[in-house]
């Protein structure tokens with residue numbers, strides 16, 4: 001379906017390596033007033049200034065002042081960052097009827113391609129007043145029941161899920177020219193299920209879960225580190241218990257979108273929606 005996975009994945013990975021090597025920080029001379037001013041304003045003590053090079057091109061703008069803060073605008077010309085998506089397309093007749101199986105296949109391919117954190121997903125939540133918010137979380141396991149991640153039950157995301165359990169997940173597997181969006185309802189998993197996962201976490205991560213009142217304001221990093229020391233002393237003997245404010249959510253999907261990049265922005269998009277009989281209807285979406 002995707003040609004020879006080994007060859008095409010290597011080609012795509014090469015593209016990204018080459019591309020990444022063209023984007024690099026460049027040291028600027030100390031005599032450059034503009035960069036020194038911006039560096040001082042941002043509290044940066046070195047003479048490094050954020051000049052990106054894209055190939056041999058370089059675009060430098062003067063700094064612009066905004067409410068007393070100098071914004072360094074000498075970034076690459078972002079509009080020039082464009083690539084053609086050349087890998088194989090996604091055809092309707094080759095899709096698996098079950099989106100969980102389709103996801104599993106793509107997830108395995110993302111792992112085989114050795115992408116950085118293939119299980120990283122953007123979780124979008126919204127408050128009762130529809131104010132959206134996003135962040136990265138790690139998928140820990142999935143099956144036909146749903147997609148499970150772990151977090152602090154008093155965090156901002158948790159508060160939003162309490163108010164409004166409708167969420168979206170996004171896997172952006174860019175070197176494979178793919179993204180998968182999952183729409184669903186988030187529910188807390190049982191304490192027993194959270195405990196099962198908590199006990200296999202590294203000890204440092206277990207202690208970390210105890211220390212962080214996630215999403216609240218803290219006055220310094222030192223406070224966090226002191227809390228870590230205190231918790232480490234408290235639980236120095238024996239197993240670390242599961243914090244009551246920490247655990248998993250399962251996102252139970254009602255929609256999946258599989259996106260595959262194609263040339264000329266004529267990408268392939270297929271949307272699976274769950275029907276009343278628990279079968280999935282598949283429709284092609286316009287790119």
Ligand SMILES: Cc1cc2nc3c(=O)[nH]c(=O)nc-3n(C[C@H](O)[C@H](O)[C@H](O)COP(=O)(O)O)c2cc1C
Nearest residue numbers: 120135136137138149150151152155156157158215
């Ligand atoms: C690669 C990556 C993985 C992350 N994984 C998790 C995770 O699994 N659970 C979690 O609570 N936060 C994770 N975070 C931190 C979140 O992105 C976020 O900062 C934190 O959960 C607080 O979000 P909130 O204030 O919106 O609730 C991760 C961040 C990154 C960059």
